[in-house]
Amino acid sequence: MTPIQQQYTRVILVWLATLAALFIVQQFFTRV
Amino acid sequence: MHAIDWIVVAAYLTWVLWDGIRQARRSKDVEGFMVAGRSLPWWLVGLSVMATQLSAITMIGTTGQGYLSGMRFLQYYYALPIAMIVISIIFVPFFHNAKVLTAYQYLENRFDAKTRALTALLFLFSRALSTSVVISAPAVVMSVILGLNVTVTCLLIGLPTTIFTMFGGVRAVAYTDVKQMVMVVVSLVSAAVALMWGLPDGVGVVDALQVAGTTGRMQMFDFRLDFTEQYTFWSGTIAALFLYLSYFGTDQSQVQRYLAAKSADEARTSLLMSAYWKIPLQSLVLGVGVLTFTYYLFAAPPMLFNHVHEPRVRASERAGEYAALERRFAEAIGQRRTAAEQAAAAGDSDSGMARAFSAAGFLSWDEEVKKIRAEAVALVRQVSGDAGYNDVNYVFPTFVTTHLPIGLVGLVVSAILVAAMSVSSAELSALATASVIDFYRRFGRPDASDAHVVWVTRAATLFWGLFASVVAIWAVELGSLIEVVNRFGSLFYGSILGVFLLAIGWKRANGHGAFVAALVGMATILSIATWTPIAFLWHNLIGAVVVFTVGVIVSALIPGSSDSRLPTPGSRGDR
Numbered sequence: 001m002t003p004i005q006q007q008y009t010r011v012i013l014v015w016l017a018t019l020a021a022l023f024i025v026q027q028f029f030t031r032v
Numbered sequence: 033m034h035a036i037d038w039i040v041v042a043a044y045l046t047w048v049l050w051d052g053i054r055q056a057r058r059s060k061d062v063e064g065f066m067v068a069g070r071s072l073p074w075w076l077v078g079l080s081v082m083a084t085q086l087s088a089i090t091m092i093g094t095t096g097q098g099y100l101s102g103m104r105f106l107q108y109y110y111a112l113p114i115a116m117i118v119i120s121i122i123f124v125p126f127f128h129n130a131k132v133l134t135a136y137q138y139l140e141n142r143f144d145a146k147t148r149a150l151t152a153l154l155f156l157f158s159r160a161l162s163t164s165v166v167i168s169a170p171a172v173v174m175s176v177i178l179g180l181n182v183t184v185t186c187l188l189i190g191l192p193t194t195i196f197t198m199f200g201g202v203r204a205v206a207y208t209d210v211k212q213m214v215m216v217v218v219s220l221v222s223a224a225v226a227l228m229w230g231l232p233d234g235v236g237v238v239d240a241l242q243v244a245g246t247t248g249r250m251q252m253f254d255f256r257l258d259f260t261e262q263y264t265f266w267s268g269t270i271a272a273l274f275l276y277l278s279y280f281g282t283d284q285s286q287v288q289r290y291l292a293a294k295s296a297d298e299a300r301t302s303l304l305m306s307a308y309w310k311i312p313l314q315s316l317v318l319g320v321g322v323l324t325f326t327y328y329l330f331a332a333p334p335m336l337f338n339h340v341h342e343p344r345v346r347a348s349e350r351a352g353e354y355a356a357l358e359r360r361f362a363e364a365i366g367q368r369r370t371a372a373e374q375a376a377a378a379g380d381s382d383s384g385m386a387r388a389f390s391a392a393g394f395l396s397w398d399e400e401v402k403k404i405r406a407e408a409v410a411l412v413r414q415v416s417g418d419a420g421y422n423d424v425n426y427v428f429p430t431f432v433t434t435h436l437p438i439g440l441v442g443l444v445v446s447a448i449l450v451a452a453m454s455v456s457s458a459e460l461s462a463l464a465t466a467s468v469i470d471f472y473r474r475f476g477r478p479d480a481s482d483a484h485v486v487w488v489t490r491a492a493t494l495f496w497g498l499f500a501s502v503v504a505i506w507a508v509e510l511g512s513l514i515e516v517v518n519r520f521g522s523l524f525y526g527s528i529l530g531v532f533l534l535a536i537g538w539k540r541a542n543g544h545g546a547f548v549a550a551l552v553g554m555a556t557i558l559s560i561a562t563w564t565p566i567a568f569l570w571h572n573l574i575g576a577v578v579v580f581t582v583g584v585i586v587s588a589l590i591p592g593s594s595d596s597r598l599p600t601p602g603s604r605g606d607r
Contacts, residue, residue, distance in 0.1 A: 004120070004297065004300060007300075007301070007304055008117050008120070008121075008304075011113050011116070011117055011304055011307045011308065012113070012114075012117070014113075014307075014308055015113040015114070015307070015311075018311050018312070019110065022106070022252045022253070022311075022315070023252070023253055025250070025252070026103075026250055026251060026252045026253060029241050029242055029244070029245035029250035030245040030246075030248075030250050030251060031245075
């Protein structure tokens with residue numbers, strides 16, 4: 001992979017991790 | 033506001049103005065003025081691109097939205113990282129190889145002059161009005177908060193912006209953006225700390241956010257597939273992708289910034305900076321809104337945050353009704369506070385039943401508070417005749433000016449003003465560049481010297497700056513009318529994206545095909561927006577798909593003008 005392709009891969013991984021983290025935060029704070 | 037805060041504001045605005053004007057010495061030729069000599073480092077371009085999306089409206093409007101409806105607006109940004117990757121792969125190499133000064137210039141090289149003129153005209157039309165809104169929306173709020181005349185606040189934002197953009201060009205825009213980013217982030221973090229600090233003893237941040245969670249304010253994912261709902265996971269990831277592709281890929285106010293990067297690789301890296309940071313930053317903005325809500329659960333909030341019509345209401349024959357609402361509000365707030373304390377205490381309980389019971393008690397009082405506020409807003413609207421009256425944008429500035437320590441208030445107020453200035457300066461620079469490069473130099477004086485073009489661009493910046501400031505002052509009077517016209521302009525984002533996708537993605541597309549397709553796309557979106565309840569974000573996707581499809585068909589049927597001096601798919605990019 002070229003350096004820029006590695007950057008794209010990193011962005012996608014960080015994006016997925018961010019969404020997963022936000023989902024966990026949502027579930028934690030909306031449980032009643 | 034305290035005198036020290038005023039000094040902070042004055043010192044900061046003076047520094048922004050002086051530093052912007054100082055950039056004039058490196059902005060003497062066309063390339064230097066419009067794209068900073070294509071010499072800016074990736075971090076500067078990246079911060080600048082991010083700053084443009086953190087306007088004053090974000091600071092006051094989005095925090096207000098967080099206060100009223102919570103984090104759900106965050107879904108609007110979920111597609112942004114993917115859009116940045118697509119733009120880095122598709123758009124950046126084309127613009128950089130073409131060495132253009134405006135995005136629309138590329139369309140003439142690829143198609144013809146009329147397609148370039150149409151897209152550039154659409155840009156000028158929509159951006160000119162949105163620049164006025166960028167100035168007028170915070171100016172109105174700050175005039176109420178600071179007790180200044182709204183004309184003064186419009187000019188306080190508009191005039192210095194016009195002056196430093198006129199002298200410093202895109203380099204001044206970029207450096208102002210950096211100052212803005214630092215100030216906005218420092219302000220938001222300080223406000224978040226103050227809000228958490230302000231919670232009563234015995235109520236932790238987690239407890240408070242759990243109470244906010246019972247009202248749905250911590251919802252960040254809505255998986256319903258409902259095309260009429262504005263913010264869902266699907267509109268935020270699929271439809272918003274097309275909005276971002278259009279905004280960052282084809283809008284001159286964004287493209288101009290990454291055209292200023294040293295190389296295509298640096299431009300890509302700068303865009304990927306937004307891909308990493310946009311969602312966390314927006315979470316911070318909305319989070320401050322939610323924290324403001326939790327803060328006011330335990331400290332009495334005003335019934336309405338916008339006091340602009342209060343004297344008139346109190347002097348009217350319905351003053352008694354208003355006072356009665358205030359009494360009901362005070363009672364409901366007291367009850368809600370007690371219920372919130374119980375819900376916060378029950379948050380640690382292992383018993384689901386106890387948590388549900390206390391949450392239900394809290395929610396019923398929260399509903400009552402909402403109902404009274406809605407009645408008060410309706411009353412103020414009726415008495416004042418101001419149908420657009422609202423107080424969403426006043427929540428955060430009210431907290432800042434009444435609860436933050438001296439000095440910090442000045443810092444946050446400066447951040448709001450500079451955010452309005454830096455975003456409008458980017459737009460002024462783009463408006464001036466597009467009007468001179470795509471119209472004046474293209475149709476008027478193609479042989480004009482560099483010095484002449486820079487001089488005319490400075491004059492165009494002055495013109496657009498005065499235009500935006502004057503319309504901003506009028507916008508206060510006209511209110512919703514300007515907003516309607518502004519929305520009308522933003523309807524065509526998808527269609528413009530469709531034209532660019534056709535240029536880059538369909539080798540056999542020609543000028544007639546692109547032009548006809550753009551008009552058909554715009555008519556389609558106008559009809560959809562008028563006669564269907566489909567939410568705004570989906571218009572971008574529909575517009576782009578319609579234009580691309582119609583463009584392919586018309587180009588096949590009508591042989592037309594296509595001057596492919598620029599690379600298209602299949603070519604090596606060196607013609």
